[in-house]
Amino acid sequence: MAVITYRQALHDTLRDEMHRDDDVFLIGEEIGVFEGSYKITAGLLDEFGEKRVRDTPIAEEGFVGAAVGAAMLGLRPVVELMTINFSLVALDQIVNHAAKIYGMFGGQTSVPMVLRTPGGGGQQLGATHSQNIELYYAFVPGLKVVAPSTPADAKALLLAAIRDDDPVLFLENLALYNTKGEVPDHVEPAEIGKAAVTREGTDITIIGYSRMAGVATQVAEKLHDEEGINAEVVDLRSLRPLDRETFVNSVRKTGCAVVAEDDWLTYGIGAEIAASISDGAFDYLDAPVRRVASAEVPLPYAKPLETAALPSAESLTTAVRETLDAVGRRR
Amino acid sequence: MAETATRTKPATRAKSRRSSASAANSGPFSGESAELLRGYFQQMTLIRRFEERAAQGYTQAKIGGYCHLNLGEEATVVGLMSALRKTDLLFTNYREHGYALAKGIEPGRVMAELYGRTTGTSKGWGGSMHMFDVEAGLLGGYGIVGGQIPLATGAALAIDYRDGDQVVMCQMGDGTTNIGAFHEALNIAALWNLPVVFVVVNNFLGMGTTVEKSSAESELYKRASAYRMHGERVDGNDVLAVRDTATRLVQGARESGGPALLEAVSHRLKGHSVVDPAKYRSEESVQEARDNDPVANFRARLVEAGVLDEDGAKEIERSAQADADAAVAFADDSPHPEVSTLFDYTYATPVANDSRRLPADPVF
Numbered sequence: 294m295a296v297i298t299y300r301q302a303l304h305d306t307l308r309d310e311m312h313r314d315d316d317v318f319l320i321g322e323e324i325g326v327f328e329g330s331y332k333i334t335a336g337l338l339d340e341f342g343e344k345r346v347r348d349t350p351i352a353e354e355g356f357v358g359a360a361v362g363a364a365m366l367g368l369r370p371v372v373e374l375m376t377i378n379f380s381l382v383a384l385d386q387i388v389n390h391a392a393k394i395y396g397m398f399g400g401q402t403s404v405p406m407v408l409r410t411p412g413g414g415g416q417q418l419g420a421t422h423s424q425n426i427e428l429y430y431a432f433v434p435g436l437k438v439v440a441p442s443t444p445a446d447a448k449a450l451l452l453a454a455i456r457d458d459d460p461v462l463f464l465e466n467l468a469l470y471n472t473k474g475e476v477p478d479h480v481e482p483a484e485i486g487k488a489a490v491t492r493e494g495t496d497i498t499i500i501g502y503s504r505m506a507g508v509a510t511q512v513a514e515k516l517h518d519e520e521g522i523n524a525e526v527v528d529l530r531s532l533r534p535l536d537r538e539t540f541v542n543s544v545r546k547t548g549c550a551v552v553a554e555d556d557w558l559t560y561g562i563g564a565e566i567a568a569s570i571s572d573g574a575f576d577y578l579d580a581p582v583r584r585v586a587s588a589e590v591p592l593p594y595a596k597p598l599e600t601a602a603l604p605s606a607e608s609l610t611t612a613v614r615e616t617l618d619a620v621g622r623r624r
Numbered sequence: 625m626a627e628t629a630t631r632t633k634p635a636t637r638a639k640s641r642r643s644s645a646s647a648a649n650s651g652p653f654s655g656e657s658a659e660l661l662r663g664y665f666q667q668m669t670l671i672r673r674f675e676e677r678a679a680q681g682y683t684q685a686k687i688g689g690y691c692h693l694n695l696g697e698e699a700t701v702v703g704l705m706s707a708l709r710k711t712d713l714l715f716t717n718y719r720e721h722g723y724a725l726a727k728g729i730e731p732g733r734v735m736a737e738l739y740g741r742t743t744g745t746s747k748g749w750g751g752s753m754h755m756f757d758v759e760a761g762l763l764g765g766y767g768i769v770g771g772q773i774p775l776a777t778g779a780a781l782a783i784d785y786r787d788g789d790q791v792v793m794c795q796m797g798d799g800t801t802n803i804g805a806f807h808e809a810l811n812i813a814a815l816w817n818l819p820v821v822f823v824v825v826n827n828f829l830g831m832g833t834t835v836e837k838s839s840a841e842s843e844l845y846k847r848a849s850a851y852r853m854h855g856e857r858v859d860g861n862d863v864l865a866v867r868d869t870a871t872r873l874v875q876g877a878r879e880s881g882g883p884a885l886l887e888a889v890s891h892r893l894k895g896h897s898v899v900d901p902a903k904y905r906s907e908e909s910v911q912e913a914r915d916n917d918p919v920a921n922f923r924a925r926l927v928e929a930g931v932l933d934e935d936g937a938k939e940i941e942r943s944a945q946a947d948a949d950a951a952v953a954f955a956d957d958s959p960h961p962e963v964s965t966l967f968d969y970t971y972a973t974p975v976a977n978d979s980r981r982l983p984a985d986p987v988f
Contacts, residue, residue, distance in 0.1 A: 366778075
């Protein structure tokens with residue numbers, strides 16, 4: 294078992310999969326000579342050559358569409374979109390084509406491609422470079438959207454995404470690249486569409502994904518150590534398909550829940566989670582489901598404003614305490 | 625409103641890098657096999673009769689959605705498809721019934737798709753705009769203007785990746801040349817020297833807007849020069865000219881691996897879709913389309929040259945009508961997909977915890 298960064302886990306997985314399967318190739322902006330804006334693909338051009346590590350022009354619709362077309366013929370492109378913000382330029386190819394081709398042709402061809410892309414705020418990148426717009430993709434049947442929160446999960450989910458026959462949006466987070474975690478020597482592909490209970494508990498369920506799943510675990514540990522609160526943490530891992538069973542069962546056990554998400558509140562992922570809890574665990578609920586999310590503003594550049602706009606360990610802790618107070622469960 | 629006189633100009637041949645194959649056509653059909661010529665006429669007539677039956681099926685409410693016909697573009701369709709091998713791949717836009725037929729798909733399966741039946745080319749999931757058949761090499765009709773161009777470029781990338789000898793043809797309309805995907809995909813195809821022939825069927829109308837009103841450079845083949853790509857214009861009403869030019873460009877793509885842009889100048893006999901009465905068109909332009917009717921004109925040329933006699937032509941027309949009628953009967957007799965199959969094609973790799981299937985379903 295090694296302790297490596299989230300970045301290293303992604304890099305190692307890409308490299309291993311390219312060695313395993315000649316049909317796997319990388320395509321995207323600055324992934325070759327520049328070695329990737331966030332250095333995930335460092336060294337891969339030298340190792341695999343231009344055919345399999347393909348630098349593209351700045352033309353997201355063109356190269357994402359080309360990856361879709363190549364995938365239709367059975368190749369397994371792994372696209373790097375420099376940031377999720379630029380995916381909007383390729384939205385037609387992702388939503389109208391990658392997601393629909395299997396269905397609208399009656400299952401005759403699939404699109405086994407991966408779109409890797411980082412999102413998230415906190416780096417003072419301003420409004421157009423700090424978005425959490427995974428919801429746009431999680432909304433679309435035909436796409437799969439996964440969001441690993443740890444290095445081990447990054448590896449397991451990327452393995453699964455590359456080997457999956459459907460288009461998978463693989464959501465990374467800028468704040469996670471340098472985080473470290475234990476990764477087993479041999480990692481099996483994850484089951485896409487399966488959430489994980491990353492901490493067992495009985496007092497309250499905290500549901501998160503990507504960066505906020507990690508924050509949720511930290512908050513749960515701290516509340517346990519300092520206040521004796523025993524929170525259960527569910528890491529969604531997959532936003533579509535969504536594993537309702539795991540988090541609804543958790544809420545049936547604990548009776549209350551807080552959802553932690555980096556996206557905007559209104560119509561966000563948390564809204565879907567809360568509605569699912571209402572459908573599946575209404576009779577078990579002791580308090581309304583709380584949501585901790587980003588302020589509904591274009592993310593500002595100025596540091597104090599940006600910090601205030603993003604959900605944090607503090608805002609999540611407050612929401613957990615207030616929920617427990619409401620049900621009289623805080624010690 | 626009026627379309628300019630440039631549309632009646634004979635097709636301009638751009639300079640070719642390769643020797644012209646059209647010399648063989650200097651006499652009326654010299655060097656052409658009579659059987660092949662009759663075959664082209666048969667295919668063009670089948671498309672004509674098929675599309676007339678499709679229009680009829682639409683007005684009878686047997687066909688829903690949109691229904692864009694190839695009426696008036698039969699020579700372009702047949703000429704282009706005769707330039708491809710069976711293993712070559714085709715991407716089209718939404719105006720695709722004729723291409724499906726000319727690429728070798730059974731007429732019954734094409735009509736059944738229009739009727740939304742399981743026997744259709746996409747099992748009833750696609751309809752008029754989304755036909756697909758791996759065997760025939762039709763990799764789909766696409767409904768978003770220009771959406772198919774990056775896909776075709778990617779298919780060519782896959783062929784190149786595997787050192788295959790197939791060529792991809794990507795059909796589109798004149799209005800498509802103004803969308804970003806066109807420019808991005810042509811640029812990438814040229815940068816990576818991919819075996820794809822882009823074909824613009826220029827019928828001078830993007831829905832109701834003329835090419836002069838929508839394209840700053842309305843001689844569309846010239847756009848190829850921006851990508852250091854070979855571009856050429858051909859008379860889309862002449863099946864042999866289309867075949868010869870397309871064959872040359874396809875061969876070039878196969879041998880050199882590089883892309884090309886072909887503009888086929890054609891005419892739309894009807895509106896943009898079945899429901900469009902085309903009131904925006906002048907009488908002159910409609911008359912001009914009729915005068916350039918590729919099926920009637922080719923028939924007359926074949927009869928005049930003695931390749932066909934009147935009885936022979938009528939026999940082909942009767943046979944095409946019978947094929948179109950049989951396609952309708954096949955479609956009519958075929959079943960709609962079972963409602964129980966509604967969720968069969970969301971994912972190719974099934975998932976353990978799929979999201980709820982219908983709003984009324986319990987959470988689990």
